[in-house]
Amino acid sequence: MADLIEIEEKPIQSKTTRSNIFYHLIKKKESAIFLALLGIMVIITLIAPQFATIGNIYRVTRQISFVAIAALGVFTVILTSGIDLSVGSLIGLSGITCGVAMAWGLGPIPAVLIGMGTGFGVGLINGFLVSYVGITPFIVTLGMLSMARGTIWIITKGWPIENIDKRILVIGQGDFLGIPLPVIIMIVVSIIMHYFLRSTVFGRRVYAIGGNEEATRLSGINVKKIKCLVYGISGLLASITGIILVARFNSAQTSSGEGWELDAIAAAVIGGTSLMGGAGSVVGVLIGAAIMGVIRNGLVLMRVSAYWQTAIMGFIIILAAVIDRIKNRQVS
Amino acid sequence: MKNKKLFTVLVLALAAVCLSTPLFAGGAQEAGDSRPTFVMVPKLVHPFYEPCIEGFKDAGLKYGVNIEVESPPKFDIALQVKVIEDLIARGVDGIAISAVDNKGLVAVVNEAIAAGITVICFDADAPATNRACYIGTVNEAAGYTAGEYMFNLMGNKGNVAILQGGLAPNLNARQDGFRAAAAKSGVKIVAFEDFQADFAMGVNKTEALLETYPDLNAIFGVSAYGAPTAATVLKEQGKSGKVVIGGFDDLAETITGINDGSVQFCLVQKAYKMGWLSVEKLLDLRAGRMVPDIIDTGIIIVTKDNVDSYMGQVKSEVQ
Numbered sequence: 271m272a273d274l275i276e277i278e279e280k281p282i283q284s285k286t287t288r289s290n291i292f293y294h295l296i297k298k299k300e301s302a303i304f305l306a307l308l309g310i311m312v313i314i315t316l317i318a319p320q321f322a323t324i325g326n327i328y329r330v331t332r333q334i335s336f337v338a339i340a341a342l343g344v345f346t347v348i349l350t351s352g353i354d355l356s357v358g359s360l361i362g363l364s365g366i367t368c369g370v371a372m373a374w375g376l377g378p379i380p381a382v383l384i385g386m387g388t389g390f391g392v393g394l395i396n397g398f399l400v401s402y403v404g405i406t407p408f409i410v411t412l413g414m415l416s417m418a419r420g421t422i423w424i425i426t427k428g429w430p431i432e433n434i435d436k437r438i439l440v441i442g443q444g445d446f447l448g449i450p451l452p453v454i455i456m457i458v459v460s461i462i463m464h465y466f467l468r469s470t471v472f473g474r475r476v477y478a479i480g481g482n483e484e485a486t487r488l489s490g491i492n493v494k495k496i497k498c499l500v501y502g503i504s505g506l507l508a509s510i511t512g513i514i515l516v517a518r519f520n521s522a523q524t525s526s527g528e529g530w531e532l533d534a535i536a537a538a539v540i541g542g543t544s545l546m547g548g549a550g551s552v553v554g555v556l557i558g559a560a561i562m563g564v565i566r567n568g569l570v571l572m573r574v575s576a577y578w579q580t581a582i583m584g585f586i587i588i589l590a591a592v593i594d595r596i597k598n599r600q601v602s
Numbered sequence: 603m604k605n606k607k608l609f610t611v612l613v614l615a616l617a618a619v620c621l622s623t624p625l626f627a628g629g630a631q632e633a634g635d636s637r638p639t640f641v642m643v644p645k646l647v648h649p650f651y652e653p654c655i656e657g658f659k660d661a662g663l664k665y666g667v668n669i670e671v672e673s674p675p676k677f678d679i680a681l682q683v684k685v686i687e688d689l690i691a692r693g694v695d696g697i698a699i700s701a702v703d704n705k706g707l708v709a710v711v712n713e714a715i716a717a718g719i720t721v722i723c724f725d726a727d728a729p730a731t732n733r734a735c736y737i738g739t740v741n742e743a744a745g746y747t748a749g750e751y752m753f754n755l756m757g758n759k760g761n762v763a764i765l766q767g768g769l770a771p772n773l774n775a776r777q778d779g780f781r782a783a784a785a786k787s788g789v790k791i792v793a794f795e796d797f798q799a800d801f802a803m804g805v806n807k808t809e810a811l812l813e814t815y816p817d818l819n820a821i822f823g824v825s826a827y828g829a830p831t832a833a834t835v836l837k838e839q840g841k842s843g844k845v846v847i848g849g850f851d852d853l854a855e856t857i858t859g860i861n862d863g864s865v866q867f868c869l870v871q872k873a874y875k876m877g878w879l880s881v882e883k884l885l886d887l888r889a890g891r892m893v894p895d896i897i898d899t900g901i902i903i904v905t906k907d908n909v910d911s912y913m914g915q916v917k918s919e920v921q
Contacts, residue, residue: 318814320813320814323813325813326809326810326813329806329809329813333802333806333809336802420675423647427647427649427652428647428648428649429649429854430853430854430855432854432855432858443838515802518802518805519801519802519805519834520834521854521855523801525799525800525801526801526802528800529798529800566803566806567806567809567810570793570795570807570810570811570814571810571813571814573793573814575794576766576794576795576796577769577796579796580796580798
């Protein structure tokens with residue numbers, strides 16, 4: 271079953287450092303999927319050498335960061351064996367509220383806070399309905415998917431918001447030491463989430479709930495509060511993606527994030543997250559998002575017909591899940 | 603006990619929402635009104651329909667017709683059929699539909715006609731139904747015009763990539779027209795990419811296209827986001843103006859691009875004219891006058907020269 275008390279895998283009595291590292295790599299749950307990512311990158315580079323240029327890597331990592339940040343939020347919800355279908359709409363809605371705030375002449379910092387507040391607040395509403403009212407996460411967040419997207423239409427009537435404060439653009443378009451800022455934000459968010467989930471009491475309880483909710487509750491832990499907050503985190507991370515997209519494209523698009531919930535969930539699952547809850551890692555989610563982003567880019571570079579790309583994408587998601595399944599069966 | 607109370611509160615809240623729904627519905631018809639009622643049924647709520655609705659309302663005002671708009675909440679044939687069924691039940695006089703689907707509307711359109719309602723299509727045709735006529739862009743012809751204009755700008759040589767948002771039939775028809783024009787010129791279509799009407803994906807695809815084809819001379823956007831997504835990337839890479847960018851529809855970003863020189867032209871459907879003519883043709887049909895089967899409203903090419911005046915140009919064509 272899921273690792274209720276997950277202990278960092280320790281290399282057991284290995285003689286040399288080299289075999290030590292090797293053992294560590296193979297034992298890691300993410301290793302199969304990481305090797306798959308490397309394999310995919312090698313194949314793409316062999317067919318289309320432009321893939322490995324600095325310019326392309328720069329842009330692909332930036333593309334990946336958008337989905338990856340939101341995926342880390344959904345991942346946290348999935349750890350509690352929940353699901354969040356509203357992230358795509360929350361990406362859009364928080365981008366719009368951030369854009370509206372800027373159109374009103376509020377500076378970039380209040381606007382970003384308003385955007386993040388929107389995501390966090392709506393996420394908490396999801397969480398409240400799931401944990402305190404006791405409605406299935408699927409239905410709550412499906413309803414919220416429509417409500418949030420519908421709110422965008424009410425606010426904008428379908429028109430994009432274009433009066434964006436130029437000072438915010440750096441978040442989506444700037445870079446630091448040659449690394450795009452969205453990628454740096456992704457890395458920072460990942461480190462925080464990794465630390466939060468692995469090393470804090472709250473984070474360990476998130477895993478515990480997914481492992482066995484009833485047992486966790488009986489051991490005196492406030493399960494409802496944790497579940498409620500987890501949806502808030504998901505909304506918050508979705509809003510960060512939404513705000514970055516506004517800064518990236520210089521406008522708040524009404525269709526922003528449409529359908530992205532599926533990409534986010536797929537990134538988590540490809541990265542080895544169990545939909546039953548309790549198992550998965552931040553690193554895995556990042557690799558999952560990277561696989562999808564790399565393939566999307568590679569299909570164009572390899573000049574694959576547009577009619578084939580969507581089907582191939584789906585095939586590779588299933589293939590990745592199969593590889594992961596076989597690998598983890600062997601380990602256990 | 604506590605749950606029971608909560609339940610009661612929720613039921614009351616639900617009832618309140620249901621009862622207040624009519625408050626949100628605008629433009630209800632006044633009783634005893636002898637004027638005909640024409641209803642526009644778009645595919646979904648979308649900015650594209652705003653000039654259509656404006657033209658529809660303006661013509662309604664001029665000819666003394668009650669005008670209403672009933673949009674299905676999203677692009678879904680079942681929802682559009684339901685909207686039309688509701689209109690049949692209400693007994694309106696004329697319906698102008700932007701068809702979500704051709705075959706899927708046959709039964710309900712025939713039912714409406716049997717109930718004495720005049721039905722026409724605008725923007726998107728459903729020729730399989732018995733609708734009286736279609737008013738809108740003939741997409742293949744529009745794509746051909748677009749191609750001719752773009753290839754002329756390119757000096758009839760070089761490489762072009764096509765960006766299309768979704769594989770819908772109307773977009774495919776435009777693409778066919780564009781390809782037909784390319785076949786007659788010296789321009790080569792090197793790539794065709796579908797970005798599924800997602801702005802972020804359009805940018806990603808453009809970045810990959812420029813990486814794959816360093817000798818690309820032009821990018822054509824078959825649907826609304828095509829041109830602005832391409833322009834976003836070119837501006838960022840400092841190649842603005844070096845690659846010809848053109849495409850359908852006048853999104854605000856596209857117009858911004860035309861003004862700053864990153865987009866060379868866009869093609870605008872005469873949406874206002876579609877709405878206006880819908881009222882005129884519905885009136886003609888109800889008066890028993892003959893109406894052509896297909897009325898091509900044509901497109902207008904927008905460049906830096908007419909970017910400020912084209913809207914007025916379209917309006918003055920019909921008013």
